Amino acid sequence: MQHDQRKKSSAEAEFFTEYGDASRYRIQEVIGKGSYGVVCSAIDVHTGEKVAIKKIHDIFEHISDAARILREIKLLRLLRHPDIVEIKHIMLPPSRRDFKDIYVVFELMESDLHQDYVATRWYRAPELCGSFFSKYTPAIDIWSIGCIFAEVLTGKPLFPGKNVVHQLDLMTDLLGTPSLDTISRVCNEKARRYLSSMRKKEPISFSQKFPNAGPLALDLLQRLLAFDPKDRPTAEEALAHPYFKGLAKVEREPSCQPITKMEFEFERRRVTKEDIRELIFREILEYHPQLLKDYMNGTERTTFLYPSAVDQFRKQFAHLEENNGNGPVIPMERKHASLPRSTIVHSTPIPVKEQPRIGSSRDKASPDESYRNPRETDRFSGNAPRTSQAPHRVPAARPGRVVGPVMPYENGSTKDPYDRRKFALNSGYPPQQQIQQTYGYYQTSGKVACSEQSQAERYTLHQQAYACANSTAVPDVALDMRAAPFHLSAGPASDSSDRLSAESNLYTRSLNGIAATAAGVAASAHRKVGVVPFGMSKMY
Numbered sequence: 347m348q349h350d351q352r353k354k355s356s357a358e359a360e361f362f363t364e365y366g367d368a369s370r371y372r373i374q375e376v377i378g379k380g381s382y383g384v385v386c387s388a389i390d391v392h393t394g395e396k397v398a399i400k401k402i403h404d405i406f407e408h409i410s411d412a413a414r415i416l417r418e419i420k421l422l423r424l425l426r427h428p429d430i431v432e433i434k435h436i437m438l439p440p441s442r443r444d445f446k447d448i449y450v451v452f453e454l455m456e457s458d459l460h461q462d463y464v465a466t467r468w469y470r471a472p473e474l475c476g477s478f479f480s481k482y483t484p485a486i487d488i489w490s491i492g493c494i495f496a497e498v499l500t501g502k503p504l505f506p507g508k509n510v511v512h513q514l515d516l517m518t519d520l521l522g523t524p525s526l527d528t529i530s531r532v533c534n535e536k537a538r539r540y541l542s543s544m545r546k547k548e549p550i551s552f553s554q555k556f557p558n559a560g561p562l563a564l565d566l567l568q569r570l571l572a573f574d575p576k577d578r579p580t581a582e583e584a585l586a587h588p589y590f591k592g593l594a595k596v597e598r599e600p601s602c603q604p605i606t607k608m609e610f611e612f613e614r615r616r617v618t619k620e621d622i623r624e625l626i627f628r629e630i631l632e633y634h635p636q637l638l639k640d641y642m643n644g645t646e647r648t649t650f651l652y653p654s655a656v657d658q659f660r661k662q663f664a665h666l667e668e669n670n671g672n673g674p675v676i677p678m679e680r681k682h683a684s685l686p687r688s689t690i691v692h693s694t695p696i697p698v699k700e701q702p703r704i705g706s707s708r709d710k711a712s713p714d715e716s717y718r719n720p721r722e723t724d725r726f727s728g729n730a731p732r733t734s735q736a737p738h739r740v741p742a743a744r745p746g747r748v749v750g751p752v753m754p755y756e757n758g759s760t761k762d763p764y765d766r767r768k769f770a771l772n773s774g775y776p777p778q779q780q781i782q783q784t785y786g787y788y789q790t791s792g793k794v795a796c797s798e799q800s801q802a803e804r805y806t807l808h809q810q811a812y813a814c815a816n817s818t819a820v821p822d823v824a825l826d827m828r829a830a831p832f833h834l835s836a837g838p839a840s841d842s843s844d845r846l847s848a849e850s851n852l853y854t855r856s857l858n859g860i861a862a863t864a865a866g867v868a869a870s871a872h873r874k875v876g877v878v879p880f881g882m883s884k885m886y
């Protein structure tokens with residue numbers, strides 16, 4: 347009996363974890379912007395954890411961007427390491443065929459190297475700034491680590507370029523103009539001409555630029571920041587530098603298994619937008635195990651309905667962006683207090699006895715037609731199975747009233763993950779005034795670590811170098827990706843520059859993981875906290 351009860355609870359938990367995106371995250375404020383979208387902090391009400399939600403919008407506008415995004419989310423899923431930012435979840439888009447935006451939930455890094463304007467450009471290797479080559483090597487990550495190391499030593503970004511030309515200027519201001527030998531190896535003719543015509547600059551001595559750094563740190567830094575990629579050490583060589591002596595932690599530095607080439611097979615063939623869309627959708631399913639199972643078994647319904655947080659998130663993000671990143675957060679437009687049961691279909695039919703009981707629909711009011719997706723109505727007029735759940739009647743919750751067990755909005759942390767109260771299919775919204783009252787402020791503070799000799803700081807750098815070594819020590823894939831950068835090459839000529847940037851981006855964006863982990867160099871930050879209620883959004 348108890349066993350049955352437990353089984354039922356766990357089936358319910360699984361079901362609602364799958365479909366509960368909509369009520370799971372409370373968005374707080376905008377914390378960053380990147381080339382692909384906006385990042386907000388949020389609370390995961392299931393675990394009480396703070397997370398960062400990145401909205402990547404209009405993914406499919408350019409196929410090269412879509413491939414880049416696919417590559418990034420795949421790499422972040424596959425490269426599991428404490429020093430690489432983890433993707434915790436990706437919201438299920440409301441439509442498999444038409445989605446444009448995705449919402450990726452990351453662990454929240456309390457701070458990054460330089461709080462709100464952080465540009466990957468600042469950490470970009472010279473060869474990427476000038477598109478010097480057609481193929482790039484892991485040396486670009488080594489450069490980035492050098493920039494981060496310098497930032498850890500001084501507390502400020504080393505090369506805060508305003509654009510790529512300025513970026514190259516700042517580099518050559520410190521390192522001097524590159525040698526003729528280095529320039530001669532640059533494949534890109536324009537870049538070669540630009541470098542040759544640059545006014546001659548002498549290098550500045552590193553001990554002058556970093557007066558508080560010791561000789562070992564200076565030596566390592568100078569090697570990491572070699573203008574010519576061939577002069578930079580590999581990650582393994584950097585880790586063996588005497589600066590790190592005594593810091594190696596074998597248990598945190600496991601050699602990783604090569605990632606199967608199949609994960610990146612899309613890099614080696616011509617892909618259409620639809621192919622990439624399907625692959626991204628498939629990647630999203632990695633975070634929705636039940637649906638993934640159905641998909642793998644071929645039993646998923648392409649037409650099924652499920653609640654998605656995406657519509658609501660879109661509005662919340664837009665509102666926050668319009669309001670310079672903070673509140674007051676508007677309550678969602680909400681016409682319905684509950685989800686019409688007729689619009690829910692389990693992706694895997696759950697045996698009746700295991701179906702969660704979300705209030706009783708039997709004795710409540712009729713369905714609200716206006717809530718139903720018009721495409722659904724069409725579909726339902728055909729022979730397609732309308733739903734795996736018989737009742738067409740819906741719980742008649744009035745706005746603000748909850749039908750079925752619901753977790754209180756204020757209760758951000760849930761001790762028991764299977765607590766029935768969080769199984770909130772029909773979430774009620776508190777009135778607007780109540781939401782506004784929940785605003786609060788808190789402050790987090792951090793300290794920039796500047797003592798170059800500190801163990802902690804050396805250790806941080808060591809970990810970053812390790813993460814880099816680990817991420818590039820994937821012989822098969824790494825080599826393949828480099829050798830066969832982004833295979834849209836058979837496409838129109840205009841693709842070529844895209845290809846270059848697509849490939850550079852593979853590397854520069856891997857910095858996201860590396861840079862974001864340097865949370866130890868946090869700057870203090872004010873955080874304005876608002877509460878966003880979520881309910882069910884539109885469905886298929």
Ligand SMILES: Nc1ncnc2c1ncn2[C@@H]1O[C@H](COP(=O)(O)OP(=O)(O)OP(=O)(O)O)[C@@H](O)[C@H]1O
Nearest residue numbers: 378379380381382385398452453454455464466858
């Ligand atoms: N997991 C996270 N925790 C905390 N802040 C984050 C997190 N992810 C991103 N951010 C913040 O949001 C900003 C934008 O992130 P995003 O990943 O979109 O772009 P980026 O990697 O900085 O730049 P680009 O888009 O040029 O590669 C970051 O610079 C950082 O300040």
